[in-house]
Amino acid sequence: MGMIDDLSTSLAGQVNQAAPFxxxxxTGHRPHSGILWRPDVVLASEQTLPRDLSGLSVLRGGQTVGASLAGRDTGTNVAVLKLATPLDGALPSPTPDTSPVGSLALILGADTAGHPTARLAMVHEVGEAWHSMAGGRIDALIRLDCRLAADEGGPVLTPSGALIGMSTAGPRRRTIVIPAATLARVVDPLLTEGRIARGWLGVGLQPVMIPDGFRQSSGRDSGLMVVSLASGAPAQLAGILPGDIVLDIDGTPVSRPRSLAASLGPDRIGQAVALRVLRAGALQTISVTVAARPAS
Structure with missing residues (x-):
């Protein structure tokens, strides 16, 4: 029992040290949690915030501070809040490494008075960087073996107290961690611009199988059929038509909308990309100039 008691005491100590951040x-709706990233900046899970944030406030240790939305990004599921009054105390210390499968993770949150809550989880799965359905690049896949409640958006720590990242509910409500590296990368653009600009073609796409008679000539078994076009969008201006099947972009095959979105990062805005499409059985290559996705 000595080792378990020591672990329990150590974890309780880490929760106490992390309480300031x-x-x-x-928001006037269901409360959630956040991370005090800087004395006047809080990070939260974007998907937990309603569109109307007129009653936004932050609570810590029974103290209430007014807050306003500085920026939000559905791609990485990060929202940045600016505090009316800075809060003092310790700030998170990110870990440079991904926690391995089987390691323990402390999921912290806040109760309705802003006092810390905690639960112990295990790292269920880790993987390489990935892109969300909304086109955001997440620097590593980190999945935990638990479900979230009001603690969504709070910090996830190693047992030694280093910040792994921010908890959030991923696909099928599986708990994932937005890594600290991703948080650090998006916080300043969200503070200054309010959003993360990403490339946009303005097409609605549906995965399809290529008809047998065209597989050999196209070199593809599947592609993305254009099912809608935004008026005045880059794809429409370039001559893309409904029913076209996009086979690849700049020579890279695309079979899922996410793979196309992943190739349209902020650095591609203003650049031309080559879309190879199958139109009425004929192959064409169409140049499309990437634009910034319109603000939602």
Whole structure:
């Protein structure tokens, strides 16, 4: 029992040390949690915030501070809040490494008064960088073996107290961690611009199988059929038509909308990309100039 007691004491100590940068985020709806990233900046899970944030406030240790939305990004599921009054205390210390499968993770959150809550999880799965359906690049896949509640958006720590990242509910409500590296990369653009600009073609796409008679000539078994075009969007201006099947972009095969979105990062805005399409059985290559996705 000595080792378990020692572990319990150590974890309780880490929660106590982390308490200054664990906050509650209240919007007039269901409360959630956040991370005090800087004395006047809080990070939260974007998907937990309603569109109307007129009653936004942050609670820590029974203290309430007014807050305003500085920026939000659905691609990485990060929202940045600016505090009316800075909060003092310790700030998170990110870990440069991904926690391995089987390691323990502390999921912290805040109760309705802004006092810390905690639960112990295990790292269920890790993987390479990936792109969300909304086109955001997440620097590593980190999945935990638990479900979230009001602690969504709070910090996830190693047992030694280093910040792994921010908890959030991923696809099928599986708990994932937005790594600290991703948080650090998006916080300043969200503070200054309010959003993360990403490339946009303005097409609605549906995965399809290539008809047998065209597989050999196209060199592809599957592609993305254009099912809609935004008026005045780059794809429409370039001559893309409904029913076209996109086979690849700049020579890279695309079989899922996410793979196309992943190739349209901020650095591609203003650049031309070559879309190879199958149109009525004929192959064409169409140049499309990438634009910035319109603000939602």
């Amino acid at each position: 664990v906050v509650g985020v209240h």
